[in-house]
Amino acid sequence: MIAYIARSKMQHIIFYQKLLIIGLCILASEYMMSISENIHIKNKIIPEIIINEARTALSHYPELIDTSIEFKLKPSLSKSFMKAQPKFSSFFKPKGKREYVILISQTFDIDGMRLPISDIPKNVLIGWLGHELGHIMDYRNRSNFNLIWFGIRYSFSQNYIREAERIADTYAVTHHMEKYILATKRFILDNGSLPQIYKDRIKRLYLSPDEILLLVKELQNN
Numbered sequence: 001m002i003a004y005i006a007r008s009k010m011q012h013i014i015f016y017q018k019l020l021i022i023g024l025c026i027l028a029s030e031y032m033m034s035i036s037e038n039i040h041i042k043n044k045i046i047p048e049i050i051i052n053e054a055r056t057a058l059s060h061y062p063e064l065i066d067t068s069i070e071f072k073l074k075p076s077l078s079k080s081f082m083k084a085q086p087k088f089s090s091f092f093k094p095k096g097k098r099e100y101v102i103l104i105s106q107t108f109d110i111d112g113m114r115l116p117i118s119d120i121p122k123n124v125l126i127g128w129l130g131h132e133l134g135h136i137m138d139y140r141n142r143s144n145f146n147l148i149w150f151g152i153r154y155s156f157s158q159n160y161i162r163e164a165e166r167i168a169d170t171y172a173v174t175h176h177m178e179k180y181i182l183a184t185k186r187f188i189l190d191n192g193s194l195p196q197i198y199k200d201r202i203k204r205l206y207l208s209p210d211e212i213l214l215l216v217k218e219l220q221n222n
């Protein structure tokens with residue numbers, strides 16, 4: 001009887017040991033997957049799925065080589081496809097050491113139109129990333145206090161949103177990304193599947209394709 005109880009206890013211990021090993025294997029494989037999905041290059045963390053597009057966009061901004069930027073995929077973002085912002089954890093560091101994150105929705109999901117990131121044309125994605133890097137160029141020049149004030153005004157004033165978006169577009173154009181920025185605009189404005197209300201918002205707040213071409217001309221003349 002005693003031998004039977006001892007054997008049964010032993011079987012229980014072996015069973016739990018096996019369960020523990022399986023659990024640890026699952027955790028380890030998930031950890032390895034999360035590492036392999038992100039590519040770490042100097043001061044940048046980039047999901048593998050957009051590595052080529054992010055590299056192309058970054059190649060237009062040599063000034064950002066020492067700036068820490070994480071490109072982070074999110075299941076969804078409210079109202080936008082991408083969003084550039086300072087990392088809260090670095091907010092109180094001197095502005096030269098500030099770190100940034102570009103949040104990217106895994107699905108372009110605007111008012112009922114859903115498109116996975118892998119289905120978005122490459123040049124459109126590069127243009128979008130170039131615009132977000134334009135925001136980071138703008139943030140880099142701002143003090144912490146100025147950034148807080150920027151966030152407040154951006155939340156409450158359409159005029160201020162327009163100003164900030166135009167600054168980001170202008171940075172992208174002055175960094176010779178006009179081809180990509182135009183691809184992004186046309187993807188939105190000429191897209192029959194997108195709701196008019198979204199297109200109107202884009203027209204109202206961002207530089208139009210004509211304004212971008214004008215800016216390119218002005219830069220060429222200077």
Ligand SMILES: [Zn+2]
Nearest residue numbers: 131135165168
């Ligand atoms: Zn923007």
